[in-house]
Amino acid sequence: MNAALQTLRSTFGLQAFREGQQAAIERLLNGESVLTVFPTGGGKSLCYQLPALLIDGLTLVVSPLIALMQDQVSALQARGIAAARLDSSRSAAEVRETYAQMRSGELKLLYVAPERLQNERFLSLLKGLRIGLLAVDEAHCISEWGHNFRPDYLKLAQLARDLQAQRVLALTATATPSVAEDICRQFGIPAQNHIHTGFYRPNLALAVRPCRDSEKLPLLLRALQAAPGEASIVYVTLQQQAEQVAAQLQSAGIRAWAYHAGMKPEVRESIQNAFMAGEADTVVATIAFGMGIDKADIRAVYHYNLPKSLENYMQEIGRAGRDGGASRCELFACPDDIRVLENFTYGDTPVPEHLDALIGHLLSLGQTFDIAVYDLSNHFDIRPLVINTVLTYLELEGVIAGTGPFYSTYQIRFELPQAQLLQGFDPARAEFLQRLFASGKQGRIWLTLDVTEAAEALGEPRERLLKALQYLESQGSISTQVKGVRQQYRRLQLPDLAELGARLGQLFVRREAQSLSRLQQVLDYAADTRCLPAQLCGYFGDELAEPCGQCSSCMDSGPRTLPDQADTPLSAAQQQSIEALIAEQQAALQHPRQLARFLCGLSSPATFRLRKHSAYGSLGAQPFQRVLEEVERRLGR
Structure with a gap:
């Protein structure tokens, strides 16, 4: 730990570890795997960034948050640390450069989105390297009992074994005891290496405000006008609602902006930058906002609508007061909000007949096949996330094996006249390239090439076409753009389709019931007059020694009655x-x-x-x- 302390001071400019960090880092340096459950803003990232500099091999960080990856890689590079990221925003040239850095051993930290781990070429490269540490951020996503299940996360435990990762660090801010136990079981983390620092943050004053929908805006306006200029986040459920509430706040003279996933990326980025710079005081946002946002002085978080789970609520209020300053977190408890959230849940559950048809279709495609999730989603009327979940479960059950994604269409722009380009090759290769270009459709600037169709027309392996395009691009002879991602699979067995369909159908029914149960837990929390932080701590398996003394339950000992949920029979x-x-x-x-x-x-x-x-x-x-x-x-x- 002497080397760790020295690195903490010389490289990261910090004088001491925060609670839990030293214990986690010490065990990682001893070669042990660890689960850290720290509150949002509790310093989880240092637990892998610092050991990465002291252990042999590459530290591979799996994170679903592109904004977080961008921020952390930039900060690490500014400190002179060899770090890189691979995600959907990276160009082909940037990916090739990162691969070269991996091969040379230059990189110490590599951040990847979980989807990257389906790429066979990338996995093949990883298997030839020493993975000193596999860090899994948002590790609760691995658990089917978690609130934010992601199919790609299910395969990470097996991946850690396949890569022979020397140690694993799982990180999350929201893990109930059952989810923590599931994470430890899957990654082989000893129970004593589950390190959590407690969920109570004394600088956050929590409040529940029972109200009807019509009362929310006046409540919000009063709260914001009482603290003018303070940085605040207002969470809503629907994108349209974010726009409406932001407009109403603006008309009242508040510097407020809407933020949601339906906006163009450049618009979201400009709003985020304005908020970070203090040019916007309030952001009215769906849950798309806040992931990876490192703004320490957010003074208030308001839930205009109910959150979809206590885990989401804990994560969202955790964005307030990271600087330790007093901050407010108010929940407008309107039971009518539950209906929209319930409907989202019902929308994800596939029609059983459609699920059976999807499984039958996949297993009828032959020993090797490729699919586009978008096409399957439209054909079988099943949402893309559900399609991905089905594919993942079929992989985990050994029915199919993924061999990686590929792009079906390449758009080619010639940087040299074709005749000049072809002059640089012997007659046989020039003739092959001429046939390849002729198989595409020439536009004003771009030649569009369906690689699979071209390979069949030319009678050539698809790989030869791709190698030719990659070589030409590396020489600066062409530029390419890719689109139309497809996933490749091998069929490993043909199980009983009726039994398999019934089992997967029950999986989705169970997940639906779990999501509805989480919504009820939010309502129960809002209606319960016990100390609010004590309730949350109890839910996450922690215990608050005594009531906080500052939440709305502690400050108002009277009864709290939520309005009745509107219930109008069908007319x-x-x-x-x-x-x-x-x-x-x-x-x-x-x-x-x-x-x-x-x-x-x-x-x-x-x-x-x-x-x-x-x-x-x-x-x-x-x-x-x-x-x-x-x-x-x-x-x-």
């Missing part, structure tokens, strides 16, 4: 609209669940083009299950 007009939609016999609305989702305003791949239909979302205020039961009754199901 005669609504029932008639269901009947009319059924009578239309829309091809994309043949199943009761498709009809119910459509009526509740839940878009799906097959119904995207119908979103302007008058019935779309017409029953959005009704519970999904009520609409589904009515549709099934009318269809005689």
